[in-house]
Amino acid sequence: MSHSQTDHIKIFDTTLRDGEQSPGASMTLDEKLKIAEVLEAMKVDVIEAGFAIASNGDFECVKKISEQVKDSTVCSLARAALGDIDRAAEALKPARSPRIHTFIATSPLHMKVKLQMEPAAVLEAIHHSVSHARRFVDDVEWSAEDATRTDLDFLCKAVDTAIKAGATTINLPDTVGYGVPEEYAAMFKHVIENVVNSDKAIFSTHCHNDLGLAVANSLAAVNAGARQVECTINGIGERAGNAAMEEIAMAIKTRSDIMPVTTKIETTEIMRASRLVSTVTGFAVQNNKAIVGANAFAHESGIHQDGVLKNAETYEIMTPESVGLSRSVLVMGKHSGRHAFADKLKELGYELGDNAFQECFKRFKALGDRKKNIYDEDIIALVDDEVATAENKIQVMSLNTYTSSDGRAFSDVTLSIDGKDRKTVVYGAGPVDAAFNAIKALIGFYPHLQLFQVHAVTAGTDAQAECTVRLEDDGYLVNGQGAHEDTVTAAARAYVAAVNKLIVKKEKRAPGHRVDSVQKTG
Numbered sequence: 001m002s003h004s005q006t007d008h009i010k011i012f013d014t015t016l017r018d019g020e021q022s023p024g025a026s027m028t029l030d031e032k033l034k035i036a037e038v039l040e041a042m043k044v045d046v047i048e049a050g051f052a053i054a055s056n057g058d059f060e061c062v063k064k065i066s067e068q069v070k071d072s073t074v075c076s077l078a079r080a081a082l083g084d085i086d087r088a089a090e091a092l093k094p095a096r097s098p099r100i101h102t103f104i105a106t107s108p109l110h111m112k113v114k115l116q117m118e119p120a121a122v123l124e125a126i127h128h129s130v131s132h133a134r135r136f137v138d139d140v141e142w143s144a145e146d147a148t149r150t151d152l153d154f155l156c157k158a159v160d161t162a163i164k165a166g167a168t169t170i171n172l173p174d175t176v177g178y179g180v181p182e183e184y185a186a187m188f189k190h191v192i193e194n195v196v197n198s199d200k201a202i203f204s205t206h207c208h209n210d211l212g213l214a215v216a217n218s219l220a221a222v223n224a225g226a227r228q229v230e231c232t233i234n235g236i237g238e239r240a241g242n243a244a245m246e247e248i249a250m251a252i253k254t255r256s257d258i259m260p261v262t263t264k265i266e267t268t269e270i271m272r273a274s275r276l277v278s279t280v281t282g283f284a285v286q287n288n289k290a291i292v293g294a295n296a297f298a299h300e301s302g303i304h305q306d307g308v309l310k311n312a313e314t315y316e317i318m319t320p321e322s323v324g325l326s327r328s329v330l331v332m333g334k335h336s337g338r339h340a341f342a343d344k345l346k347e348l349g350y351e352l353g354d355n356a357f358q359e360c361f362k363r364f365k366a367l368g369d370r371k372k373n374i375y376d377e378d379i380i381a382l383v384d385d386e387v388a389t390a391e392n393k394i395q396v397m398s399l400n401t402y403t404s405s406d407g408r409a410f411s412d413v414t415l416s417i418d419g420k421d422r423k424t425v426v427y428g429a430g431p432v433d434a435a436f437n438a439i440k441a442l443i444g445f446y447p448h449l450q451l452f453q454v455h456a457v458t459a460g461t462d463a464q465a466e467c468t469v470r471l472e473d474d475g476y477l478v479n480g481q482g483a484h485e486d487t488v489t490a491a492a493r494a495y496v497a498a499v500n501k502l503i504v505k506k507e508k509r510a511p512g513h514r515v516d517s518v519q520k521t522g
Contacts, residue, residue, distance in 0.1 A: 007261045009252060010045040010228040011245060012204065015277060016061070017048040017077055018242055019232040024451065024470055025281040026477055028501060029061055035233075035280065036065045038273045040072050043264040044245075045228075046099060048075040052091040053084040059091050066095035073097040073139065080104040080129035089136035100133040103143035103171075106150040106158050119154055123161050130165035141169035143206065148172075148179040152190055160195045169228060170201045174217055177210025177240060181220035188224040204228035207243045209235060214243035219251060222261060233277040234285055234292065246270045246291040246323070254318050271324035272349045279384050282468035282479035284455055291323055324349075334368025348376060350383055360386045370485055371462045381457045381466050381483035385493065392500040393418055394443065401431040401488050413438035413492065435492045443499055447473035454487060467494040476505045 016032050019025065027035070032049070039047050049065040050058040062076045074095040078084035080102055092098035104115070104125055111117055117125070126142065133140045142162040144155060159170050172191065174184060184207075192198045205221040205228070207214040218229050235244030249265040256262075274292040278285050287295045336344075341361050345352065352360060360383050367382060368374055395416045403409040411434035414423040424441050428434030432452070440446050451470035456463040465487040469480045480498025484490035 008227070009222060009261050009263045010202065010204075011249065011263050011265055012046040012048065012075070012206075012228050012230040013039050013044045013232065013245055014048040014206075014230055014242065015039070015232040015236065015245075016065075017050050018230075018238065019236040019277075019281075020050075021238045022236050022241070022281070022283070024477065024479065025236060025283065026479070027280055028504070029057070029064060031280045032061050033064060033068060035273075035276060036069060038269065038276055039233075040069050041266065042269040042273060043266050044072050045264065046073040046075050048077060048101065048230075050091075051077045053078060053081075053087040059087065062088070062091035063094060066092050066098065070096060073099050075099040075101050075141070078102045078129075078133070080125045082129070082132055085129060085133050085136070089133075092137065097139070098137045099139040099141060099169075100137050101141040101143065101171075102129045102133055103145050104129070105145040106155060107146035108151065109149065110146045123157060126158055126161045127165045130162050130167045134166035138168070140167050141171055141204070142167040143171035143173055145173065146175045148174045148184065148187065149176070152187070155187075156191055156194050159191055160197065163195070163197050163201050168201055169204050170198075171204040171206050171228075171230065172221075173206035173230070174208060174214075175206075177208035177214065179207070179217050180211075180213060181216045184217040185220040185224035188221045188226055192225045202227045204230060205243075206230035208237065209240040209242065212240070214241070215247045215251065218243045218248055219259065222252075222259060233273050234283065234289070236277065236281060236283060244290070246274060250291050250318060250323065253322075267322055268324045269349070275380060275384075279481050280479075282451070282453065282470060282481060284453065284468070333374055334365060336364075336368070344376075344379060345383065348380060348383075352383070356386065367464070367485060371464070375458045377457045378464050381464055385481065385483040392497065393503060394496050394500055396489070396492050396496050397421055399435060399489050399492050401435060403431050409434040411435040411438045411488075413442065415439065415442050415496070417442070431488045432491050435488050436495055439492060439495055439499070445473065447471040447499065447502060450477070451479075452491070454491070457483065465490040467491045469494040469498045471495075471498040471502060473502050474506065476502055478502055478505065 016035060020027055036047055047069060049062040052059045052062045066074045076088035076091055078088040078100055085100060085102060088100050104122060105111060111122055130140055130142050144150060144158055147155060162170060188203060203226045205218045205226045207217040229248050231243040231245040231248050233245055235241040249263055249267055252259055252261060252263055271292060274285060285292055287293050338361055341364055363382055363386060397414040397416050400412040401409060407430060409431045410425055410427045412425045413435060414421055422442050424438050426434055426438040426441050428437045450472050453468040454465055457466050464483050464485050466483045467490040471478055478498050478501040480494045482490045482493025482497055484493060
């Protein structure tokens with residue numbers, strides 16, 4: 001089907017901004033750059049890289065992503081304050097296609113309680129903030145925070161003010177996940193029909209999932225005239241999360257019969273993006289999650305299996321290949337050589353340097369000696385773990401754990417710290433506790449363990465374990481991941497990965513520009 005320019009839906013990804021506001025989802029600069037690279041490969045239209053005024057770290061992130069990204073628009077969030085906008089503009093200077101996204105609350109509750117401003121003052125702030133942003137960039141987005149609880153007449157006045165001041169995109173977010181599809185669509189239709197110059201801007205959705213309706217609300221708004229959808233990978237975000245980008249993209253692609261619109265999203269990159277975000281944040285994707293869950297293309301019922309074997313369309317409305325999955329089961333083994341391993345890495349979307357490739361191949365062969373069946377998921381976990389730890393100052397060199405039936409255990413751990421091996425033997429209440437105690441004894445400080453999570457990469461008793469550890473120390477909160485066929489070793493690697501992040505954060509601590517409290521949109 002041929003579509004006109006107005007039938008294109010822009011995908012605005014806010015994984016790096018709103019997604020990172022999920023408690024515990026803080027990402028390092030390198031991790032954000034990797035995610036931005038994958039988002040650009042997916043052909044995301046707009047990447048919201050951060051909130052430049054929030055901290056020096058966020059500013060640096062927006063700046064570095066602006067330098068790296070070539071094809072997507074790079075966006076920074078800013079409140080309706082001139083200092084916020086100036087800071088965003090400075091961070092976006094290197095971007096080929098920069099956007100400033102400014103916002104202010106418009107609902108009676110937010111204006112009275114949070115802003116303590118009269119409606120007339122809010123309209124004035126909209127005019128000043130948008131017009132100020134236009135001094136720096138041609139692409140300005142304005143958001144009406146808590147739009148779904150805003151008086152419609154006032155919302156129209158606010159939108160009209162923003163467009164007259166130079167806003168090219170108008171976002172009407174369901175900030176608290178309060179809306180339902182019919183109501184949300186009616187709001188868009190009313191504003192588009194009643195704002196005289198509404199044709200001069202693209203209307204955008206930004207939905208939270210508090211009632212489980214974020215994707216449904218976003219698609220309802222598309223049918224009502226919205227031409228940009230704001231979303232995140234795996235639906236991560238504050239509280240119950242945001243509309244999931246993979247669900248939006250595949251719903252539009254699969255149901256083009258009732259939504260005659262298109263996106264530019266390269267859907268075959270979806271699984272790669274999902275796995276990367278899950279690994280970086282430590283937020284495991286639930287098995288029954290649409291599109292990217294482990295069970296999304298799995299069939300256990302005999303009736304379903306029979307139907308799929310006869311014709312996959314009986315129970316699959318999209319193909320696994322369309323989202324970047326492979327139907328192959330056993331594709332690699334201990335007899336596979338470097339050439340086959342390199343081809344498999346390319347198929348899975350990895351490009352490694354010589355040293356990283358050699359280390360990964362060595363671990364792959366070792367895994368093949370211990371594990372009968374090697375799946376794509378095994379290789380992904382292995383490579384992600386190796387790449388994440390390759391440059392760390394502290395690395396796990398060896399680990400031997402001994403346990404008894406009374407629960408006592410001791411761990412013999414050797415760490416490489418700044419190139420020098422250090423070893424200790426420490427007791428604990430179980431093997432993982434003993435390993436963690438040994439690591440703490442070697443590093444010389446004692447971070448607080450906030451989360452310890454384990455899941456099997458594949459099925460079977462010989463499956464690799466993928467562990468996530470969340471540590472807090474001195475006001476910093478970090479996640480670490482590790483994978484290994486031995487669960488205790490995977491846990492130790494995850495703990496050490498988190499420790500390395502803590503050390504980097506502490507080394508970078510320096511007095512500078514900082515805002516302790518910022519209001520958030522969306």
